[in-house]
Amino acid sequence: MRTSKQTGLEAESRLASLASSAPQHYEVCILAGGQSSRMGTDKSRLRLGRRTVVGHISATANAIGLQPRIIRADLVPRCGPLGGVHTALSTSRAETILFLSCDMPFLSAKLLKRLIGRLGRRKKALFVQENGRMGFPFLLRRSTLDVVEQQLAARQFSLRKLARALHAQTFSLPRGQVHELFNINTPGDWKVARERWGSGTR
Numbered sequence: 001m002r003t004s005k006q007t008g009l010e011a012e013s014r015l016a017s018l019a020s021s022a023p024q025h026y027e028v029c030i031l032a033g034g035q036s037s038r039m040g041t042d043k044s045r046l047r048l049g050r051r052t053v054v055g056h057i058s059a060t061a062n063a064i065g066l067q068p069r070i071i072r073a074d075l076v077p078r079c080g081p082l083g084g085v086h087t088a089l090s091t092s093r094a095e096t097i098l099f100l101s102c103d104m105p106f107l108s109a110k111l112l113k114r115l116i117g118r119l120g121r122r123k124k125a126l127f128v129q130e131n132g133r134m135g136f137p138f139l140l141r142r143s144t145l146d147v148v149e150q151q152l153a154a155r156q157f158s159l160r161k162l163a164r165a166l167h168a169q170t171f172s173l174p175r176g177q178v179h180e181l182f183n184i185n186t187p188g189d190w191k192v193a194r195e196r197w198g199s200g201t202r
Contacts, residue, residue, distance in 0.1 A: 027094035031084035032102035044102035063109035125168035
């Protein structure tokens, strides 16, 4: 009979194997094409310590063996994050794309690995769900491009509606990891982020 420790080690081994093969099958795209209107400046270029916010997110992607691609200009502009999703899917050769937002610097490599490992083989999409909302980070198969284009044509730009159209798998974070979803939208958020970073709270 296997112990819980053995089961945990096996799971970590599967994740490590998946991460090492991920560059052949997965791509990370960081969406940074928003207007940052509430912040008043490009929030992805704000600095936390030695790196910009997007630099921290890129480093987290690198930690799981993936070289991130930053999407700053959308093929179809002014469509919110769906424009960036469409751009990434249209220009990717990867089977599956992990989408990250440029304003979430507290995401961990452990969480990204866990999301990749949770996407079912027969599922086309997985979205993180928190307090009834579905959003970043999320995974889409490249084959979902046609549905994304249909949503754009219908001017249905929300990620929640995209998830519904794709019958997406959902993932809820354990309570101890919810803080990783903190995103920077306003000067007030930026103040909180700097305080958290300075205190070592990740």
